[in-house]
Amino acid sequence: xxxxxxxxxxxxxxxxxxxxxxxxxxxxxxxxxxxxxxxxxxxxxxxxxxxxxxxxxxxxxxxxxxxxxxxxxxxxxxxxxxxxxxxxxxxxxxxxxxxxxxxxxxxxxxxxxxxxxxxxxxxxxxxxxxxxxxxxxxxxxxxxxxxxxxxxxxxxxxxxxxxxxx
Amino acid sequence: xxxxxxxxxxxxxxxxxxxxxxxxxxxxxxxxxxxxxxxxxxxxxxxxxxxxxxxxxxxxxxxxxxxxxxxxxxxxxxxxxxxxxxxxxxxxxxxxxxxxxxxxxxxxxxxxxxxxxxxxxxxxxxxxxxxxxxxxxxxxxxxxxxxxxxxxxxxxxxxxxxxxxxxxxxxxxxxxxxxxxxxxxxxxxxxxxxxxxxxxxxxxxxxxxxxxxxxxxxxxxxxxxxxxxxxxxxxxxxxxxxxxxxxxxxxxxxxxxxxxxxxxxxx
Ligand SMILES: C[S@@+](CC[C@H](N)C(=O)[O-])C[C@H]1O[C@@H](n2cnc3c(N)ncnc32)[C@H](O)[C@@H]1O
Numbered sequence: 001x002x003x004x005x006x007x008x009x010x011x012x013x014x015x016x017x018x019x020x021x022x023x024x025x026x027x028x029x030x031x032x033x034x035x036x037x038x039x040x041x042x043x044x045x046x047x048x049x050x051x052x053x054x055x056x057x058x059x060x061x062x063x064x065x066x067x068x069x070x071x072x073x074x075x076x077x078x079x080x081x082x083x084x085x086x087x088x089x090x091x092x093x094x095x096x097x098x099x100x101x102x103x104x105x106x107x108x109x110x111x112x113x114x115x116x117x118x119x120x121x122x123x124x125x126x127x128x129x130x131x132x133x134x135x136x137x138x139x140x141x142x143x144x145x146x147x148x149x150x151x152x153x154x155x156x157x158x159x160x161x162x163x164x165x166x
Numbered sequence: 167x168x169x170x171x172x173x174x175x176x177x178x179x180x181x182x183x184x185x186x187x188x189x190x191x192x193x194x195x196x197x198x199x200x201x202x203x204x205x206x207x208x209x210x211x212x213x214x215x216x217x218x219x220x221x222x223x224x225x226x227x228x229x230x231x232x233x234x235x236x237x238x239x240x241x242x243x244x245x246x247x248x249x250x251x252x253x254x255x256x257x258x259x260x261x262x263x264x265x266x267x268x269x270x271x272x273x274x275x276x277x278x279x280x281x282x283x284x285x286x287x288x289x290x291x292x293x294x295x296x297x298x299x300x301x302x303x304x305x306x307x308x309x310x311x312x313x314x315x316x317x318x319x320x321x322x323x324x325x326x327x328x329x330x331x332x333x334x335x336x337x338x339x340x341x342x343x344x345x346x347x348x349x350x351x352x353x354x355x356x357x358x359x360x361x362x363x364x365x366x367x368x369x370x371x372x373x374x375x376x377x378x379x380x381x382x383x384x385x386x387x388x389x390x391x392x393x394x395x396x397x398x399x400x401x402x403x404x405x406x407x408x409x410x411x412x413x414x415x416x417x418x419x420x421x422x423x424x425x426x427x428x429x430x431x432x433x
Contacts, residue, residue, distance in 0.1 A: 059310040064299040158220040165285025
């Protein structure tokens with residue numbers, strides 16, 4: 001993949017998504033300079049890495065990856081859309097204050113098997129749409145989708161590493 | 167069955183805390199020569215699929231495979247290369263020793279295996295890597311030189327890992343030649359004064375001592391760093407000196423491993 005720095009429009013778009021989960025101070029403290037864009041044809045991966053690693057990218061021609069995947073940008077004509085990855089959400093998880101749910105042990109076990117979360121397993125729920133899912137210790141488990149009603153749909157959970165990661 | 171060990175991901179959790187947490191769930195753990203690695207004596211469930219594992223608190227591996235990164239001993243400022251990385255047991259260990267700092271270039275040729283490398287890196291929250299997907303023999307083409315290199319070379323394996331292992335003389339010869347070529351490339355892209363650790367999990371002399379001897383015989387810019395000093399630190403592991411003085415051999419009941427360390431001389 002090729003790589004470059006993010007432009008202002010892209011950063012703004014990412015900030016927008018972050019503001020769904022973080023308060024102002026946390027967004028201000030976030031190191032946007034540690035984000036980089038890796039791209040291949042129409043694939044745009046936003047990665048998060050260290051200053052040192054980003055400085056060293058220039059030595060290589062075609063890299064497979066760097067740091068962790070923070071999310072994907074989708075470009076459609078002039079519009080861009082950012083969606084945060086499992087690892088991106090994990091990275092900011094300590095600072096998430098909005099749009100999250102805390103679930104019980106049973107819910108955790110099922111969720112990590114890729115299942116949805118039922119109301120009876122939800123200990124706390126804040127917000128709607130794409131929300132961060134945590135266990136009782138406030139450890140991040142994955143991303144769900146909640147639109148009122150009885151269940152939080154599983155979008156992606158950390159069981160993925162076992163089921164698909166290989 | 168081979169003993170199982172968990173290496174705490176100290177980037178994410180304190181080893182004592184992890185130990186207590188797993189013990190509360192009925193897992194019996196025993197200490198090892200590293201205060202963040204534990205032997206799994208007994209477990210009521212599969213230790214490779216717990217929430218703690220998925221959250222990235224530990225990596226499952228043999229105790230022998232923890233030794234090459236320890237021998238490599240990277241610092242947090244180093245630029246390090248792992249020539250053959252997947253599935254990443256040693257890559258993630260090295261990154262942990264670097265405290266997620268410096269630069270760790272992790273290469274792997276096999277497209278399928280590099281996916282599991284990436285998955286392990288993501289799971290464990292490793293941020294200091296650059297991943298390359300290429301033949302290690304071609305790593306020379308970049309204009310970059312490394313402080314430390316690990317060559318955990320592809321080899322014919324061992325009977326503990328693979329009960330049906332039956333390499334032919336030709337297989338061993340093939341691996342041996344490739345290993346010599348890879349080690350030569352590694353040394354070429356090592357900084358002067360830099361160090362390279364060579365390891366395999368094969369018991370064959372042709373893939374181990376012979377490879378190192380060949381390098382020492384054919385290159386003038388390299389010297390062997392004897393490892394007997396480290397031997398005493400590897401408590402609980404069945405380790406002895408290799409046929410070549412200064413190299414290490416880990417023997418059953420531990421997973422067989424060969425480890426040697428070389429230093430590139432300044433001109
Ligand atoms: C012994 S395994 C590495 C194990 C790894 N270091 C770990 O600790 O998890 C050797 C790896 O080398 C890879 N490999 C084989 N030929 C290669 C080549 N020419 N260049 C780079 N990698 C290669 C294999 O696919 C395999 O994943």
